[in-house]
Amino acid sequence: MRKVPITEDDSRKIANQNYNTYISEGIDSHQSTQVAPSQLLQPFSEELEHQLICRFQSVKEQLIDHLGQPFYADAGFILYQGDLIDLLNKLSHSNLCIDLTVTSPPYNIGKEYEKPMVIEEYIAWCAKWMNQIYQVTTPKGSFWLNVGYLEVPDKGLCVPIPYLLWDKSPFYLLQEVVWKYGAGVSTKYRLSPRNEKWMFYVKNNQDYTFNLDEIRDPNVKYPNQKKNGKYRCNPLGKNPSDVWDFPKVTTGKKRSSKERTGHPAQFPLGVVQRVIKASSNPTELILDPFAGSCSTGIAAIGLGRLFLGFEIRPDYCEMAVARFQKFQEEKKNSSTYIQQSLF
Structure with missing residues (x-):
């Protein structure tokens, strides 16, 4: 750089x-984040395209039978407008199972898209939908939960939400991942916050999907270092560890990220891309019950998975659909450019 x-x-x-x-x-x-990381814009093989089309039709039909008509459904991207408690309940009565859930709920800090609750009510509400997600998750499935901080009256100002939620479902908490970023809120009477957490849950701690080779970091300081005549590091790179450094989706006239939408709490595609690559496989079904601007959906579709999103606000649904359609156009243009370059 x-x-x-x-x-x-x-x-x-x-x-x-x-x-x-x-x-x-x-x-x-x-370097602001791009409309989408380049890997999400790559064309699929004919075989994978065919598998995705067939699976999409099957999944959509089953969803319509139990959840009704979606707000939008096209090319593996399925979005429902409604409350997640109700939709997850209906989903539990179908034969569909979720391979991976990636989501970030409201933090109960007074954002425009949330209704403030007392702490006990907030924890109970989170526990309810976390348990529902467990019920619809495949035996080898995972659940990645992005959370920040909130105030607990008379106890603490910046209490990490993982302290409150980590054991509120049957999921097994495998690991906490720290998402570190540069830009953020400035403070005067405490340290400026520059991280959030991702809680990595699995349904079965003895048997779960984890594709380490898909997310290895090739930026190794001493790639040719040997021990007893053998290279110390995997040829694909190192384990990226449990501290991830990804830039936030920024705002501002000169520093706004290209992937920025009108949603006030948008996490970057780079983060969720790594999660999906690590904890799922092509053609599998990815859920985000707090879909928002559908960063999970964009990354899932770009990596050859199917996406199911729930979003309670119709204006965010409209925003997400517009973003998906823009992404599809970007991917089409990228594929055309690659083909022209080859010939």
Whole structure:
């Protein structure tokens, strides 16, 4: 990444190269997230395309029988407008099972899309739908839950939500992953928050889908290092660890991410792409019961999975459909460019 020099008045400590390494070394130029990571835009093989079409038709028919007509359904992307408790209950009476759930619920912090609850009510509500998700998950399935912080009156201001929810369902909590990012809220009387958590649950801790080779990090400092004559590191790269550094979906006139929608709490495609690659396989069914702008849906479709989303707000459903259609057009244009390049 290209370093950008900074010119400042060094009479101020933070602008003096003796104290600030950014001044002495320069800063990395801003790289906003793209409309979609390049891997999500790659064409599929004819065989996978055929498998996806057949599975989509079968899944859609079963969903219509139990959940009714969807808000939108096309090319493996199925979205229902309604309350997740009701929709999950109906889904539990079908023969369909979910291979992976990836979602981020409201944090109960007063956002425009949520109804504030007392802490006990919020925990009970989360426990209800977490248990419902467990009931519709395949035996080898997983559940990745993205959560942040909330205030517990008279107890704490920034209480990590995992402390409140980690054991509120039959799922087995395999691991907590820290999502670290640069931009965020600035504070004066406490440290500025720069991370959220992903709780990695599995249904069966002895037998679950985990494709480590699909998410290995090739950025190895000493790739040719050996021990007893053998290379120390896997040729595909290292395990990315449980601390993930992905930029947030940013706003602002000059720094806004290209994938940005009008949703106020959008997580980046890069994060959910890694989750889906690690914990599912092509043609499997991915659920997001708090679909929002459908980042989970875009990543799932781009990786050759089927997507089922629930979203209670019709305006967010409209936003998600428009985003999906834009993504499909982008993927079509990308495939056309690749074909023209080959010939």
